[in-house]
Amino acid sequence: MKIQVGIITVSDRASAGQYEDFGGPLVAEAADGYGWLVVAETVVPDDKEQIQRAIREQIAKGAHLILTTGGTGVAPRDMTPEAVKEIADRELPGFGEVMRMESMKITKNAILSRNMAAAVGNSLVICLPGKPKGAVECLGFVVGAIPHCVEVVAGVPTSC
16 A cells, blocks of 8 residues: 655744745655655645644545654644644544654653644644644654554454
8 A cells, every 4th residue: 555645734933824835845845755745735824724624635645644744842832733633533643652752862851841742533633833844754654553553443454
């Protein structure tokens, strides 16, 4: 199964054109490096409804895996985890736990991250940090579990 990926950058400034989105393109480059096919990319503001709409649109475009970048910190406008939790069928806490644990080896501020993952319909949504380097690093920390998880969430029969 070739993993089809949607990427959502969550940023008030990038969505308003005040700031260039570096995170989304770097995550797309990493996804390509893993042999995945990026089928959708979008930039939305830190707004729960717009985040949820973007996720649903990317699922409709065939994304098995949706990677968000941004909105996982502790600032008042950071609401990506809340947006995902509201539409999630199942949370997958191990992804966030591993991302934080491994990131703590790099920066003490990783403890503030609210990275998480969830099944939304038949797709896996993973919330990555907003800092481009951190987003790619965190994706690398959990990449080994993604193919199997995507298959299981999508309902693909497995040997397990």
